[in-house]
Amino acid sequence: MSFEWPWQYSFPPFFTLQPNVDTRQKQLAAWCSLALSYCRHHRLYTLDVMEAQESPVFNNKKIERKLSMEAIQVVFEELRKKGNLEWLDKNKSRCLVMWRRPEEWGKLIYQWVSKNGMNNSVFTLYELSNGDDTQGEDFHGLEEWMLLRSLQALQTDGKAEIISMDDGKGVKFF
Amino acid sequence: MDRFSWSNGLLEINETLVIQQRGVRLYDGDDKAKMDVGAVLLSTHRLIWRDVKNQECCISMPLSLIIFFEEQAAGIGKSAKIVIHLHPAAANKEPGPYQNSKYSYIKLSFKEHGQIEFYRRLTEEMTRRRWEEKPVSQTSPVGPQAGRTRAVGIVGIERKIEERRKETDKNISEAFEDLSKLMEKVSLVFTKWCFNQQAKEMVEVSRSIANKIKDKQGDISEDETIRFKSYLLSMGIANPVTRETHGSGTHYHLQLAKQLGDMLQAPLEERGGMMSLTEVYCLVNRARGMELLSPEDLVNACKMFESLKLPLRLRVFDSGVMVVQLQSHSEEEMIASALDSVTDKGSLTAEEFAKLLGLSVLLSKERLLLAEKMGHLCRDDSVEGLRFYPNLF
Numbered sequence: 081m082s083f084e085w086p087w088q089y090s091f092p093p094f095f096t097l098q099p100n101v102d103t104r105q106k107q108l109a110a111w112c113s114l115a116l117s118y119c120r121h122h123r124l125y126t127l128d129v130m131e132a133q134e135s136p137v138f139n140n141k142k143i144e145r146k147l148s149m150e151a152i153q154v155v156f157e158e159l160r161k162k163g164n165l166e167w168l169d170k171n172k173s174r175c176l177v178m179w180r181r182p183e184e185w186g187k188l189i190y191q192w193v194s195k196n197g198m199n200n201s202v203f204t205l206y207e208l209s210n211g212d213d214t215q216g217e218d219f220h221g222l223e224e225w226m227l228l229r230s231l232q233a234l235q236t237d238g239k240a241e242i243i244s245m246d247d248g249k250g251v252k253f254f
Numbered sequence: 255m256d257r258f259s260w261s262n263g264l265l266e267i268n269e270t271l272v273i274q275q276r277g278v279r280l281y282d283g284d285d286k287a288k289m290d291v292g293a294v295l296l297s298t299h300r301l302i303w304r305d306v307k308n309q310e311c312c313i314s315m316p317l318s319l320i321i322f323f324e325e326q327a328a329g330i331g332k333s334a335k336i337v338i339h340l341h342p343a344a345a346n347k348e349p350g351p352y353q354n355s356k357y358s359y360i361k362l363s364f365k366e367h368g369q370i371e372f373y374r375r376l377t378e379e380m381t382r383r384r385w386e387e388k389p390v391s392q393t394s395p396v397g398p399q400a401g402r403t404r405a406v407g408i409v410g411i412e413r414k415i416e417e418r419r420k421e422t423d424k425n426i427s428e429a430f431e432d433l434s435k436l437m438e439k440v441s442l443v444f445t446k447w448c449f450n451q452q453a454k455e456m457v458e459v460s461r462s463i464a465n466k467i468k469d470k471q472g473d474i475s476e477d478e479t480i481r482f483k484s485y486l487l488s489m490g491i492a493n494p495v496t497r498e499t500h501g502s503g504t505h506y507h508l509q510l511a512k513q514l515g516d517m518l519q520a521p522l523e524e525r526g527g528m529m530s531l532t533e534v535y536c537l538v539n540r541a542r543g544m545e546l547l548s549p550e551d552l553v554n555a556c557k558m559f560e561s562l563k564l565p566l567r568l569r570v571f572d573s574g575v576m577v578v579q580l581q582s583h584s585e586e587e588m589i590a591s592a593l594d595s596v597t598d599k600g601s602l603t604a605e606e607f608a609k610l611l612g613l614s615v616l617l618s619k620e621r622l623l624l625a626e627k628m629g630h631l632c633r634d635d636s637v638e639g640l641r642f643y644p645n646l647f
Contacts, residue, residue, distance in 0.1 A: 092601075092634035093643045102629050106647035145636060 083121045086114055095145035097154060111147075111155045116164060120179040125223050129156070129173050178226070185230035189219055190239055193253045202252045204245065205231075255282035256355040257340050259348035261314035263304055265297055268387070272296045273375045276306070277366030281335070283357025294362055296375055298384040301338075313350055317385055319343070325373055326361070334369040336362045336376070496545045510551065511558035515566050517541060522566070522580050528588075530617055531556070531568075531576040571620045572627075585624070592625040593644065601634065601643045 088094040088110045098104040118137045119127070132138055132152060139146035147155070156175060159165035163181050168174040180188075189208065193199060196213075207213070209227050214220045219227070231251050234240040240253045265271060278294040280287040280303060289311065295302040301320075305311035321339045328334040339359045364372070495509040514534075521537060522529055529537075531553070539546050556568035556578060565581045595610055596602045602610070604619035611618055622642045625631045632645045 088647070091643070091646060092636065092641070093632040096633055096635040098632050098647075100626055100629055100632070100645075103626075103632050103645055103647050107632075110647065145634075 083118060086110065089114065089140060090143055092143055092145050095140065095147050095151075097148070097151045108155060108158045112159050112162065112164070115155060115159065116177070116179040119177045123221070124177060125226060126168070127175050127177050129153070129175070176225075182226070182229040182233040185219055185222065185226065186234040186237070186239075188217075189230060190234055190253065192217055192219075199253050202243070202250050204250045205248060208251070255280070255287055255352040255357070255360055256350065257319050257343045257347075257360075258303070258313040258315045258350040258352065260350055261300075261302060261312045263302065263309075263312035263314075266299065269297045269299045272298060272379055273372055275364065275366070275368040275372050277364065277368075278303070279333075279363040279365060281361035281363060282352065282355055283359060283361075285357075287351075287360075289351065291365060294372070296372065296379065298379060298382075300385075315340075317379060320380060323373075323376065323380075325369065333363045333365050334367070335364065336369060336373055338362070507551065507554045507558055508562065510547075510555035511562055511564065514538065514552075514555055515559065515562070515564040518566060518578060519580075522578065526611070526613065527582070528577050528579040528613075528617060530614060531578060533614070534578050572623070573620065575616055575620055577617065577620075588621055589625045589628050589630055592621045593630045596622075596625075596631055596642055597644045601641045603639055603641050607642075 088107075094107065094110070098107050115137060119125075129149075129152060133146065133149060138152055153172070156165055156172075159177070160167070160175075164178050166176045166178070168176060192214070193201075203211075205224060205227055209220065209222045209224065219230075222230075228242075228249070231240055231242055234253075235242055238254070240251050243250050243252060274293060274295045276293045277291055279291050280289055289303075290305060290307065292303055292305045292311075295304065298317075300314045300316055302312065302314040304313075319340045321341055323336055323338040326335040326337055337359055338361070342358070362369075362372075495506065495513050517538070518529075518534065534556075535547070535549060535552055538552065553568075553576070556566075556576075558564075559566045559568055559578075567579055567581055569577050569579055571577070592607070595607060599606070599610075602622070604615050604622055607613075607622060608615040608618035613621075622631060626633060626642065626645075630645055631642045632647060634641045634643060
């Protein structure tokens with residue numbers, strides 16, 4: 081299944097940061113959703129700003145337009161404000177992209193647990209992300225840091241408890 | 255140099271000073287005169303030279319001795335000079351610094367410039383020959399038998415103006431017998447005035463004609479009035495508001511604003527309701543002809559539009575560009591038309607839009623920016639330039 085570009089992607093003004101405040105807000109919203117859906121489609125969890133500029137998301141070769149470095153920073157900052165992005169360094173050159181926020185992931189995992197009647201059971205993290213049982217689930221193949229974040233979110237809600245095991249971490253759902 | 259006599263440097267009763275120039279050295283023919291550098295004074299009667307240090311040392315020479323004079327351009331290390339060729343001195347001449355001279359000409363060497371102006375004034379005086387004028391006194395008979403009286407003082411000026419007015423009045427009433435004849439007449443009067451008289455007087459005539467037209471409006475058809483008025487206008491504003499007629503400061507600007515309001519209405523309508531201030535400036539000054547406006551006065555007058563409730567407005571765009579626009583010229587309409595054009599073409603640059611509307615690029619860009627500001631357009635700023643698109647966001 082190939083990625084479906086939104087209509088804005090072939091609209092040249094999309095690649096110029098609009099000076100009009102209202103227009104810019106809509107433009108940024110469109111950029112955020114495009115960036116997130118692109119990452120989701122390609123299952124990307126981290127982004128490098130320099131690389132991002134050359135990636136097809138921000139560089140439409142067909143209409144010969146690309147988003148400037150500053151504009152990309154603005155888009156990323158917007159994503160950060162919405163809680164979908166976290167910088168990995170102070171220079172803001174690499175970032176984590178969370179096309180689903182930890183709470184959302186946690187909810188998905190907890191739903192799966194409840195559906196299969198596995199409350200009060202203990203899982204290793206590996207089991208959750210790479211085990212046979214979770215095959216076909218959205219969170220299958222989730223990177224460990226993300227998985228841990230989601231479980232931590234569940235823990236604050238009192239729906240799970242992360243426990244240390246001899247060869248790593250495990251989790252118990254309530 | 256032997257034409258000069260010693261002088262006390264004071265002017266006679268009827269004599270007036272025309273021009274004075276410092277740093278002038280006298281030459282007896284080709285030789286430097288024994289005097290130092292001094293000031294040369296030109297009066298209506300005499301050429302006077304005075305030593306710069308020793309004010310007592312002052313010599314003069316009547317202008318009537320001058321045959322002709324010429325300029326000698328400056329060269330390397332040489333000041334510009336005026337060579338003055340002279341008649342022999344009168345036998346009963348007062349004594350001067352030179353008893354005799356082998357030359358029949360002198361030179362004025364201008365160390366500190368000023369020769370151009372001096373030359374001009376000297377030429378003027380030599381043609382007017384005011385030294386020949388007899389002083390107006392009891393000796394000259396005054397009365398109707400004297401024929402044309404000499405006009406002196408304010409009364410004289412008034413009399414002259416009156417005479418002139420009568421003449422133009424006569425011309426006008428004759429001319430009104432036939433408008434086509436009037437056209438010829440006026441153009442004749444104008445050409446004559448153009449060449450002979452000061453521009454101010456020309457304006458005066460056009461004003462009096464304009465007034466006459468107003469008075470006799472009933473006698474001639476509207477069409478003809480318009481034709482005649484446009485004829486006058488192409489010559490200039492009939493009665494320009496000037497600092498002389500309306501003083502300085504606010505009052506002047508107020509009057510100016512009113513006049514601008516009248517004259518800009520038509521051109522503005524022709525140009526779609528908006529003109530850049532530069533364009534207005536050119537147009538106004540072209541119409542005024544001689545009484546030119548300064549940019550500052552124009553801006554100040556334009557600022558008065560609103561308080562005077564004139565149908566014009568001075569508008570300053572965000573970019574600082576100033577335009578004069580008709581009040582009726584609505585912004586919404588302007589934006590709508592910009593949006594229409596852009597939607598029609600898909601996208602437009604300011605240049606393309608200008609071509610489409612026949613506007614200046616500057617103004618068309620302002621319109622596009624305005625439409626963008628209102629959220630109707632959005633921009634694509636790329637290496638190819640700034641293009642505007644309909645706002646699809």
